[in-house]
Amino acid sequence: MDTRLEPTRQTLIDKYVNESLLHLYELQKIDSQLDDLIESRGELPDRVQDMRRTVAEQRYNLEQIRKDIAEIDTRSKQLSDETVDLREKVDRYKAQQFDVKTTREYDAITFQLEDGQRRLHNNVESMGRMGVELEGMKIDEVQMTQDFAEVEAELAEAEAALGEVLAATQQDEKKLISRRNTLEKKIQPFHLTIYNRVRPAKNGVAVVAIKNGVCGGCYNAVPRQLALELRKGEKHTVCEYCGRIIVGEPIAIAVDGEPVAAPVAVAEED
Numbered sequence: 001m002d003t004r005l006e007p008t009r010q011t012l013i014d015k016y017v018n019e020s021l022l023h024l025y026e027l028q029k030i031d032s033q034l035d036d037l038i039e040s041r042g043e044l045p046d047r048v049q050d051m052r053r054t055v056a057e058q059r060y061n062l063e064q065i066r067k068d069i070a071e072i073d074t075r076s077k078q079l080s081d082e083t084v085d086l087r088e089k090v091d092r093y094k095a096q097q098f099d100v101k102t103t104r105e106y107d108a109i110t111f112q113l114e115d116g117q118r119r120l121h122n123n124v125e126s127m128g129r130m131g132v133e134l135e136g137m138k139i140d141e142v143q144m145t146q147d148f149a150e151v152e153a154e155l156a157e158a159e160a161a162l163g164e165v166l167a168a169t170q171q172d173e174k175k176l177i178s179r180r181n182t183l184e185k186k187i188q189p190f191h192l193t194i195y196n197r198v199r200p201a202k203n204g205v206a207v208v209a210i211k212n213g214v215c216g217g218c219y220n221a222v223p224r225q226l227a228l229e230l231r232k233g234e235k236h237t238v239c240e241y242c243g244r245i246i247v248g249e250p251i252a253i254a255v256d257g258e259p260v261a262a263p264v265a266v267a268e269e270d
């Protein structure tokens, strides 16, 4: 998107201000605005992320315990049915004991009776254990259901709040990103490379303007010769203290509008 500028202004820019530097300075402004915008959303996006994870975990645990309860319940019912059968059998064997004719028959019935009684005893014991276990699990399940409902409600609330925050800033974000994409294409790769390298290391600020002879990033003095070279806006320098890219006043004025102080006058007093 290289807009053709009218000849006179184009000539001026060719002569003085480096267009790539001008756009780089503008890019810095856009990126700082984007940084502020993301910061304005605060902790909420991260918090919602954490809450979603918690809700998913709790939902899984709840499903798990409900499955376990159902399983034990089924097993317990099976045992209960078996117990009824066993009781009938035991009663039958007991009755048959009186009808036997021989000792062998008596021994056989007694053996079956004892076996039935042992199994009955085991079943009753298992059912007792399961009952206790089931009771504990059901108490846990009630508590878990309650906790789950709470975190789910909290998440819904946080998501609604996040939705509002996003709605308020998303439009601005889109505009800034679109502006950023346009600008990036107009900047020399060489400038962009330094920019992308310096920005993360310098808290998001890689390009600053010279202000009253000092670096706009760290406020250390820019050597006089370099400051003079920045005057026309055709060159940049790298701050020897903080490593940021420093551009001249004409670029800052072109992008920011008006000078913050009277940089030229102060610089000349030196």
Ligand SMILES: [Zn+2]
Residues within 6 Å of the ligand: 215, 216, 217, 218, 219, 220, 239, 240, 241, 242, 243, 244
């Ligand atoms: Zn500096």
